[in-house]
Amino acid sequence: MILQVxxxxxxxxxxxxxxxxxxxxxxxxxxxxxxxNGAGKTTVFNSIFKLVPYNGNLIYKNIDMGKYPTHSxxxxxxxxxxxxxxxFYSMTVKENILVGLHSKKSSNLIxxxxxxxxxxxxxxxxxxxxxxxxxxxxVYAMFLPFGILKMVELARALISKPQLILLDxxxxxxxxxxxxxxxxxxxRIKEMGISVLMVEHDMGIIMNISDEITVMNFGExxxxxxxxxxxxxxxxxxxxxxxxxxx
Amino acid sequence: MFDIYxxxxxxxxxxxxxxxxxxxxxVLIFQTNNILNWAQGNAGMFITYLAFFLLALQLPYPLxxxxxxxxxxxxxxxxxxxxxxxxxxxxxxxLLMITLGLAMVFEGLAAFIFRPFPRNFEPLxxxxxxxxxxxxxxxxxxxxxxxxxxxASLFLILYxxxxxxxxxxxxxxxxxxxxxxxPVFTISLIIWSISFALSGLVGILIVPRFALEPHFMLxxxxxxxxxxxxxxxxxxxxxxxxxxxxxxxxNIIAFHFPYLQESFSLVxxxxxxxxxxxxxxxxxxxRRF
Numbered sequence: 001m002i003l004q005v006x007x008x009x010x011x012x013x014x015x016x017x018x019x020x021x022x023x024x025x026x027x028x029x030x031x032x033x034x035x036x037n038g039a040g041k042t043t044v045f046n047s048i049f050k051l052v053p054y055n056g057n058l059i060y061k062n063i064d065m066g067k068y069p070t071h072s073x074x075x076x077x078x079x080x081x082x083x084x085x086x087x088f089y090s091m092t093v094k095e096n097i098l099v100g101l102h103s104k105k106s107s108n109l110i111x112x113x114x115x116x117x118x119x120x121x122x123x124x125x126x127x128x129x130x131x132x133x134x135x136x137x138x139v140y141a142m143f144l145p146f147g148i149l150k151m152v153e154l155a156r157a158l159i160s161k162p163q164l165i166l167l168d169x170x171x172x173x174x175x176x177x178x179x180x181x182x183x184x185x186x187x188r189i190k191e192m193g194i195s196v197l198m199v200e201h202d203m204g205i206i207m208n209i210s211d212e213i214t215v216m217n218f219g220e221x222x223x224x225x226x227x228x229x230x231x232x233x234x235x236x237x238x239x240x241x242x243x244x245x246x247x
Numbered sequence: 248m249f250d251i252y253x254x255x256x257x258x259x260x261x262x263x264x265x266x267x268x269x270x271x272x273x274v275l276i277f278q279t280n281n282i283l284n285w286a287q288g289n290a291g292m293f294i295t296y297l298a299f300f301l302l303a304l305q306l307p308y309p310l311x312x313x314x315x316x317x318x319x320x321x322x323x324x325x326x327x328x329x330x331x332x333x334x335x336x337x338x339x340x341x342l343l344m345i346t347l348g349l350a351m352v353f354e355g356l357a358a359f360i361f362r363p364f365p366r367n368f369e370p371l372x373x374x375x376x377x378x379x380x381x382x383x384x385x386x387x388x389x390x391x392x393x394x395x396x397x398x399a400s401l402f403l404i405l406y407x408x409x410x411x412x413x414x415x416x417x418x419x420x421x422x423x424x425x426x427x428x429x430p431v432f433t434i435s436l437i438i439w440s441i442s443f444a445l446s447g448l449v450g451i452l453i454v455p456r457f458a459l460e461p462h463f464m465l466x467x468x469x470x471x472x473x474x475x476x477x478x479x480x481x482x483x484x485x486x487x488x489x490x491x492x493x494x495x496x497x498n499i500i501a502f503h504f505p506y507l508q509e510s511f512s513l514v515x516x517x518x519x520x521x522x523x524x525x526x527x528x529x530x531x532x533x534r535r536f
Binding site for chain 1: 424429
């Protein structure tokens, strides 16, 4: 397993946001994490990145992640995107993406200051081509539309060559054409050997590309299995306002 | 008359460089920690006292400046690690109170340890030089040259180096940068060290114009705040330019209306903010903490 979540519990005061949640992410698979609003999905992501205190165990490639600070996780091979865009708007797209390489690249303060280029052009071009943002590299992020910024954020998470990437609602705010393209990109990421743990509300995306799905409601796991299995699970249907899920 | 204005502008550039350097320290800390550092001026005052006693030990002046910069960097690092870091993600008001308290602690300690009476602090360079029609103190020239070098270096570091790009990332999204692998606390420590080192340098360069006593940096702190707001609290370039602008305009105002010199900077800030709420170079950003 690339990631094992064991008895994860997160409390915010008296509220139990995640309650004894356990699931595994297999290598080179797309694992969906779904559930109604407030189910605790993003809190799971925030726990993995130690942005919230938690109980339980988070094991990445047999290493207990609890011992490592947030900024070291990228070096270990984990990266993520955010539900709400986390873009550095006053930077160019290129600079935004380079921040994703911070922990991977050594640098020499004096050489860099004098104009020495950080040797990362190859990675930059690769990831920019994959996500179709090559023409925007020198454009300031504040001038770009939402759909492109989503790709910039994804590029920033991919440039560090992660082994596990956490995508928090990558399809939110995208138009149908962009969503189709996103599905292809996520499949391509999987083909590159990267495991994907994805939170997504758009069932058309998640049911289509996930290998396995864990369903949460009120902080607890209510179902797990292949998309075919969970889509017909009565507990899941009930959680989604009693309506059948349409993939 | 024209010659007088040229001299006023040149001397204003020297004063403005001091404002700009202090404002840069304030802006750097504001960007990375989202707090106003009220202790920026008094940290410089305290370091200047240390320099005064090092000079009394007959150490060479340039070495004393270097030691003062190092002392400032160490002080800034200690403040970040032991006072700011534990509170950084918990209480914004707490952080503000820490910097305010720190300013008072520096002042109290200086008065207690070094005694509060004014002392004469000799400049590194005495005498003046004439550049065409402009007559300028050698110390003023030193201030302008040093400040230009520091402005340029800081700008290059922020825009070309890994640490600089990381610091700019932190300025916009602390948690986002952290998740991307930026060691936010280490960079914050570096920024506090740079800011306090700058404050020490500013103190030593400017104190010969006044006298060394626990309040001598107060007007510099106020003007630097004005410059930081005027330039835009999220623009290091803005802080430098606004500092220079303020120094020059203030010098010209003081020539014609001496009583308005002290209040001028604040009036200018209010007028500019009425029309440009984010300052001359500030950008509207969606900051996440």
